[in-house]
Amino acid sequence: MQIDRMTLENFRNYQCFSQAFSPGVNLILGENAQGKTNLLEAIYALSTGHGFRTRKEAELVRFGQNFADLQAQITGQIRQQTLRVVFFSGRRPKQLYLNDVRRKTQGELTGVLTTVLFCPEDLSMLKAGSSGRRRFVDNGLCQLRPGYASALQLYNRTLEQKSRILRDRFQNPTLLEVLPEYSQRLCQVGAVLIAYRARYLDSLGKAATEYHRAFSGGRETLEIPYRTVSTVTDPMAPTKQLEQQLLEHWQSHREAELESAQCLTGPHRDDFDGVLDGLSLKSFGSQGQTRTAAISLKLAQRQIMSRDTGEEPVLLLDDVLSELDPGRQDFVLNQIQSGQVFITCCEPGRLTKAGQTIRIAAGKLE
Numbered sequence: 044m045q046i047d048r049m050t051l052e053n054f055r056n057y058q059c060f061s062q063a064f065s066p067g068v069n070l071i072l073g074e075n076a077q078g079k080t081n082l083l084e085a086i087y088a089l090s091t092g093h094g095f096r097t098r099k100e101a102e103l104v105r106f107g108q109n110f111a112d113l114q115a116q117i118t119g120q121i122r123q124q125t126l127r128v129v130f131f132s133g134r135r136p137k138q139l140y141l142n143d144v145r146r147k148t149q150g151e152l153t154g155v156l157t158t159v160l161f162c163p164e165d166l167s168m169l170k171a172g173s174s175g176r177r178r179f180v181d182n183g184l185c186q187l188r189p190g191y192a193s194a195l196q197l198y199n200r201t202l203e204q205k206s207r208i209l210r211d212r213f214q215n216p217t218l219l220e221v222l223p224e225y226s227q228r229l230c231q232v233g234a235v236l237i238a239y240r241a242r243y244l245d246s247l248g249k250a251a252t253e254y255h256r257a258f259s260g261g262r263e264t265l266e267i268p269y270r271t272v273s274t275v276t277d278p279m280a281p282t283k284q285l286e287q288q289l290l291e292h293w294q295s296h297r298e299a300e301l302e303s304a305q306c307l308t309g310p311h312r313d314d315f316d317g318v319l320d321g322l323s324l325k326s327f328g329s330q331g332q333t334r335t336a337a338i339s340l341k342l343a344q345r346q347i348m349s350r351d352t353g354e355e356p357v358l359l360l361d362d363v364l365s366e367l368d369p370g371r372q373d374f375v376l377n378q379i380q381s382g383q384v385f386i387t388c389c390e391p392g393r394l395t396k397a398g399q400t401i402r403i404a405a406g407k408l409e
Contacts, residue, residue, distance in 0.1 A: 056406035068398030234285035241278035250343035
């Protein structure tokens with residue numbers, strides 16, 4: 044999958060932009076605040092229907108204008124297609140087009156342009172709390188496994204219902220009569236989530252290990268162990284066994300849940316760790332090591348999506364070269380030779396042998 048050409052009108056700081064792209068690496072050079080990241084956000088918006096720095100569509104429209112028009116010619120396995128998204132500065136909803144035909148929902152454009160994005164905020168995935176890491180896993184699985192997306196939606200809905208019972212049971216003690224039913228339902232659906240996550244993280248970990256090893260010249264080994272409910276001895280076990288082990292954990296925490304009025308057990312607390320040569324990146328990793336590990340995870344996610352869908356997503360790397368040593372920078376620029384890649388960079392001396400260099404100043408091509 045690749046973008047052959049993209050045209051922008053009134054998007055962010057771009058009044059008018061049109062550019063053909065290389066099927067390999069596209070290095071976007073320019074000083075800070077010139078519009079490099081805006082180009083990546085335009086590609087992401089064509090893929091998803093929204094920006095990655097804001098969910099407010101009006102903020103994507105150039106200041107003082109009424110609309111932003113984004114168009115791209117996409118070549119995939121089947122044929123060449125045209126994508127178009129129009130955002131408006133007021134409350135008017137965006138317009139979506141595929142091959143010049145108006146579409147009602149973003150779902151009708153699913154799979155036409157898939158992307159994997161790395162931005163500096165992704166560093167917090169390995170350094171901050173577990174919610175970002177769960178979101179990373181959930182987003183990856185929901186794109187690949189419709190059954191997982193349905194199970195996750197059911198689990199979250201049931202979790203909210205059980206949480207409400209625990210909070211309200213002081214005013215209405217009769218609610219405790221239905222509490223075991225909700226707990227058992229959470230264990231049933233939770234077992235499905237754990238089974239999906241264990242297999243996904245196993246594949247993701249193997250691929251990320253290989254990418255990180257290549258990044259570091261074979262000097263470092265990355266692992267991402269999965270951490271779930273303590274009574275689960277083997278997350279790869281059949282779901283019936285997982286369900287029983289979740290029930291055991293809930294039963295041992297039943298009184299604590301009643302006292303705290305919170306759901307204390309279940310896969311909504313799942314996590315994975317980034318471990319480099321036996322040490323946690325969260326506690327001991329340098330900025331460069333953490334950045335390399337985060338990029339490796341994104342590349343691994345892209346590899347799994349490509350393997351499962353038959354289409355290699357376009358890779359978007361925003362400010363990925365900073366804080367990487369020269370060898371790792373060379374890997375990003377010249378060794379990621381599979382599929383189409385867009386990389387933003389501020390360093391004027393940077394060039395790529397695997398594609399083309401695009402220079403941006405004040406929202407224009409230099």
